[in-house]
Amino acid sequence: MACKREDRFRRNTIAFWLSDEEKSQVEAKIIFSGISKGEYYRKAVLGQEVTVIAGNYMSVRVAKVLEQILAHLQNGNTEEERLLLELVKQLLEVNKNAPAE
Known part of the structure; x- marks a missing residue:
């Protein structure tokens, strides 16, 4: 069971509103x-x-997410999609060559 609010070291709450896009970006950074x-x-x-x-x-x-993005972009029609496709390929290559921990 959680401790009482007054017994907590951090007892103050801060809240703010985000758009769906902002929330997705923040959650990705957290992950x-x-x-x-x-x-x-x-x-x-x-x-x-x-x-x-x-x-x-x-x-x-990360590699799994990048591969999903790559599959989605394979038929990139716009210049932005083609640039993003190249970036994802580069990221996958870097991830593949990264040393294991």
């Missing part, structure tokens, strides 16, 4: 950071450095 949401928000709001912790598990997850 890639490898830290909890609370820790990510505190560091980001207080201007502290947020470091990405990418172990083997995270690399596999």
Whole structure:
């Protein structure tokens, strides 16, 4: 059971509104950071450095997402889609050649 609010070290709540797109972007950054949401928000709001912790598990997850994006972009018709396709290919190559931890 959670402790009482007055017994908590951090007892103050801050809330704010985000669009669906902003929420998706923030959640992606949180996932890639490898830290909890609370820790990510505190560091980001207080201007502290947020470091990405990418172990083997995270690399596999990133690769799967990139492969899904790659499959979606294979028939890229616009210049933006073609540029994004090249970027995803480069990211997959970098991820494949990254040292395992």
